Amino acid sequence: MNRFLAPRIAAALVLASTFFAGDIAAQSRFRPSPNYAEAGEPDKAEGARMLAEFRSLGIAGDYALDFDLRVMPRRGHERTVSGRMFGAREGGSDVTLVRFNADIQPRALLFRKGPDGGVWSHDGSAPEAHKLDEAEMFEPIAGTNLTAFDLTMPFLAWSDIVYEGVTNLRGRPAQRFIAYPPEAVAAAHPELSGVRFHLDAQFNALVQAELIGPGGEPVKTITVLELKRTRDQWVVKTIDVRNDSTRDKTRFRVTAAALGISHPRAIFQPAHLPIAPIEIPTEQFEKFR
Numbered sequence: 001m002n003r004f005l006a007p008r009i010a011a012a013l014v015l016a017s018t019f020f021a022g023d024i025a026a027q028s029r030f031r032p033s034p035n036y037a038e039a040g041e042p043d044k045a046e047g048a049r050m051l052a053e054f055r056s057l058g059i060a061g062d063y064a065l066d067f068d069l070r071v072m073p074r075r076g077h078e079r080t081v082s083g084r085m086f087g088a089r090e091g092g093s094d095v096t097l098v099r100f101n102a103d104i105q106p107r108a109l110l111f112r113k114g115p116d117g118g119v120w121s122h123d124g125s126a127p128e129a130h131k132l133d134e135a136e137m138f139e140p141i142a143g144t145n146l147t148a149f150d151l152t153m154p155f156l157a158w159s160d161i162v163y164e165g166v167t168n169l170r171g172r173p174a175q176r177f178i179a180y181p182p183e184a185v186a187a188a189h190p191e192l193s194g195v196r197f198h199l200d201a202q203f204n205a206l207v208q209a210e211l212i213g214p215g216g217e218p219v220k221t222i223t224v225l226e227l228k229r230t231r232d233q234w235v236v237k238t239i240d241v242r243n244d245s246t247r248d249k250t251r252f253r254v255t256a257a258a259l260g261i262s263h264p265r266a267i268f269q270p271a272h273l274p275i276a277p278i279e280i281p282t283e284q285f286e287k288f289r
Helices: 044-056 148-152 183-188
Strands: 062-072 079-090 093-100 108-112 118-122 161-169 172-179 194-200 206-212 218-230 233-243 249-261
Touching: 044 161, 044 172, 044 194, 108 148, 118 148, 161 194, 172 206, 218 249
Parallel strands: none
Antiparallel strands: 062 079, 062 249, 079 093, 093 108, 108 118, 161 172, 172 194, 194 206, 206 218, 218 233, 233 249
């Protein structure tokens, strides 16, 4: 996730050598072609530099975010799921713990980046946490259309990424990229042929990502709608996740933030998921209107 959607993205990688479209003829599955914003290929080195800078940004220090997930189906009744997100950096990698307030499944999720990374869930009754496999990363969370893949946005760290240049998105200049899934993801989810995402050209923040289907059409769109500045840092306030086929939508909205705090590192271990969440004094949170 980028600096707004989740905790910090992993440290900047060496990218320049990975910015290529690849041999399409060698691909056995559909691979959407880059859609360059201008005639000819844009500056690959510049695209690599911007993406590396983006990956290095994030919220400084430990933090906690209270949030609502507003489920908005095209047909049927709306409902809201609330929870709290705890974020930190551990061993040079980002860690995020999400706990839901309602008696839903799962009750808690743990996201770890880095060599020992992965996603673990806990249903509130099992003695141990369960590590999600590639297939489970795309399963809906808590009855929403939001998935662990949407929350972690691993495509931002995939190695096969092509810089498509500068385009206009909602009236602002944006740097556009297309990311192609690694073999393990492609094998588990042949319906995902790539992810096209946009970074704001001025603030270098993620503003939109489109999951691309097997025919090249968008199947899900993640849109950052609103940001909030608190304690001299920018934090996401509102994000929409829209199923482009059904037009069902889930809105992620941060309702309060506590920055510059300190979490016990034990809470970011899979073994801690069955344990009751830690308490944070109410006065440490700034409520968002």
